[in-house]
Amino acid sequence: MKKFVILLLAAMVVVVACSTRHRTPIAPTETILFAGDSIMAGMGPAIQKLMQTGRLKAPDGFLLREHALHYRYVQEGKVSSGLCRPDFYNWPVRLHGFTARYHPKLILICIGTNDTQHIRTGHGVLEFRSQAWEREYRRRILTLIGIARDAGAEVVFVSPPIMGREKLRTGVEYVNGIIRKVCVHDHVLFIDLWHHLADSSGKYQRYWHNSPEIYPTPLRAADGVHVAPEGNRLLAEAVVKTLLKKEILPLTLKGSL
Numbered sequence: 001m002k003k004f005v006i007l008l009l010a011a012m013v014v015v016v017a018c019s020t021r022h023r024t025p026i027a028p029t030e031t032i033l034f035a036g037d038s039i040m041a042g043m044g045p046a047i048q049k050l051m052q053t054g055r056l057k058a059p060d061g062f063l064l065r066e067h068a069l070h071y072r073y074v075q076e077g078k079v080s081s082g083l084c085r086p087d088f089y090n091w092p093v094r095l096h097g098f099t100a101r102y103h104p105k106l107i108l109i110c111i112g113t114n115d116t117q118h119i120r121t122g123h124g125v126l127e128f129r130s131q132a133w134e135r136e137y138r139r140r141i142l143t144l145i146g147i148a149r150d151a152g153a154e155v156v157f158v159s160p161p162i163m164g165r166e167k168l169r170t171g172v173e174y175v176n177g178i179i180r181k182v183c184v185h186d187h188v189l190f191i192d193l194w195h196h197l198a199d200s201s202g203k204y205q206r207y208w209h210n211s212p213e214i215y216p217t218p219l220r221a222a223d224g225v226h227v228a229p230e231g232n233r234l235l236a237e238a239v240v241k242t243l244l245k246k247e248i249l250p251l252t253l254k255g256s257l
Contacts, residue, residue, distance in 0.1 A: 029070050029071075030070055030071050030072070030105045030106075030251040031071070031072045031073075031074060031102050031103060031104040031105060031106075032048075032071055032072070032073050032074070032104060032105070032106045032107075032108065032251070033074045033076060033098055033099075033102055033104035033106070033107045033108070033153070034047070034048075034073070034074065034075050034076060034077060034108050035076050035077065035091070035094075035095060035098065035107060035108070035109045035110075035111075036077050036078075036081070036108075036109050036110035036111040036158075037077065037078065037079070037080070037081050037082060037110065037111055037112075037113050037114055037160075038077065038078075038079040038080065038081075038113070038226060039077075039110050039113055039160045039161075039226070039227065040077035040108070040109070040110035040111075040158070041075070041077030041078070041079060042077075042226060042227050042232050043077075043110060043158070043227065043232050043235050043236060043239070044073075044075045044077050044108070045075060045232075046229075046232035046233055046235065046236035047108070047236040047239055047240060048073040048075070049236070050064070050233070050236045050237060050240055051064050051068055051071065051073075051240060051249075052064075052068045054068065056237065056240065056241070064240070064244075064249075064250070066250075067249075067250040067251070070250075070251070071251065072102075074098070074102050074104065076094070076098055077110075078094075080114055081111075081114060082111055082112065082113070082114035082115040083111060083112075083115055083137060083140040083141070083144075084114070084115045084117050084118070084119050084137075085114075085117075091111070091140075091144065092140070092143045092144065092147060095107075095144055095147050095148070096147050099147060099148065099150075099151035099153060100151070103151070103152075104151070104153045105152075105153055105154065105251050106153060106154050106155075106156070106248065106249075106251060107148045107153045107154070107155045107156070108156050108158055108239070109144065109155065109156070109157050109158065110157070110158040110159070110160060111157075111179075112159075112160065112172060112175040112176055112179060113160050113163070113168075113172055113225065115137070115172075115175050116128060116168060116171030116172060116174075116175060118133070119133055119136055119137070121136070128171070129174065134178060137175070137178055138178060138181075138182050141157075141178070141179055141182045141183075142182060142186065145182075145186055145188055154248060155188055156188070156189045156190075156191060156243070156248065157179055157180075157183050157188060157189070157190045157191070158190075158191045158193060158239055159176050159179070159180070159190070159191065159192050159193050159194050160172060160176070160193065160194070161193050161194060161195075161196055161197040161198075161220075161227065161231070161235065162194050162195060162197065162198050162202075162203075162204050163204065163224060163225060164204045164206070164220065164223075164224020164225065165224050165225075168224075168225065169204070173194070176192075176194060180192065189242075189246060189248065191238070191239055191242050193235055193238060193239070196234065196235060196238050197219045197220065197227070197231050197234065197235070204220075204224070205219065205220075206218060206219060206220045206222075206224070207219060208230065208231075217230045218230065218231075219231035219234070
C-alpha cells in the first residue's frame with residue numbers, strides 16, 4: 001500500500017510538471033498606455049508593478065492578479081516634457097502616434113509639472129497665468145482628450161503630488177486646477193494626488209515619518225520635485241484603488257471602452 005501511494009504521488013508530480021511546462025502563455029489583450037512627464041515616468045512603472053503583483057487587500061488584489069496577464073503596459077513618460085513646448089516634445093503628435101501604434105484601451109496621463117512657463121505661438125508670447133495662456137492651455141488639454149477618445153480609449157488624468165519649492169508649487173497647483181476643470185467639464189476622470197504625499201497638515205514632506213520602518217522613509221527626491229520609490233508605490237496604490245472603485249479596472253470585465 002505504501003509503495004502504491006508513493007507511485008501515485010510521483011505520477012501526480014510528473015503530470016503537474018508536464019502541464020506547467022506545456023502551459024500556453026496568455027497573450028495580452030488590452031493595452032494600458034502611460035503618458036506624461038517625468039512624474040509619470042516614475043509613477044507608471046510603479047502602477048504596472050502593483051497591478052502585476054496584485055499587492056492590495058482582498059478582493060482588489062485577487063482581481064488585479066486575475067487580469068494582470070491580459071494587459072500590455074506601455075510606458076511613454078518623457079522627462080522635461082509638457083504642453084508648453086511642442087518644439088521640444090509635441091505631445092498631441094506623439095499621443096496620436098502612440099494610439100495608432102499600440103491601440104490602448106486606457107490612457108493614464110500626468111502632465112503639467114513643466115508647464116509653469118510662457119507659451120510661444122505663431123502670433124506671439126502668451127504670458128503664464130494670463131487669460132490667453134489659460135485658453136490655449138485648455139485647448140491643448142482638450143486636444144489630448146480628443147485624440148484618446150477618437151482612438152476608442154478611455155483617458156484618465158492624474159495630478160502630480162505637491163511640489164517642494166514654493167514658486168513651483170504655486171505654479172503647478174494653478175496648472176493642476178486648469179486640468180481638473182477641463183476634466184470635470186468634459187466628463188474625464190481626474191485623480192487628484194496633490195496632497196497624497198503631504199504631511200498631516202497638507203504641507204510638503206520629503207520623508208514619511210509614520211513609516212513602519214525604523215528610520216524615516218524618503219518619499220521624494222532631494223530636488224523637491226521628483227518622487228522616491230516608496231512615494232511612487234503610495235501614489236500607484238491610490239491610482240489603482242481609484243480605477244477599481246470607478247470600475248475602469250479591470251478592463252477585461254468592461255469589454256469595449
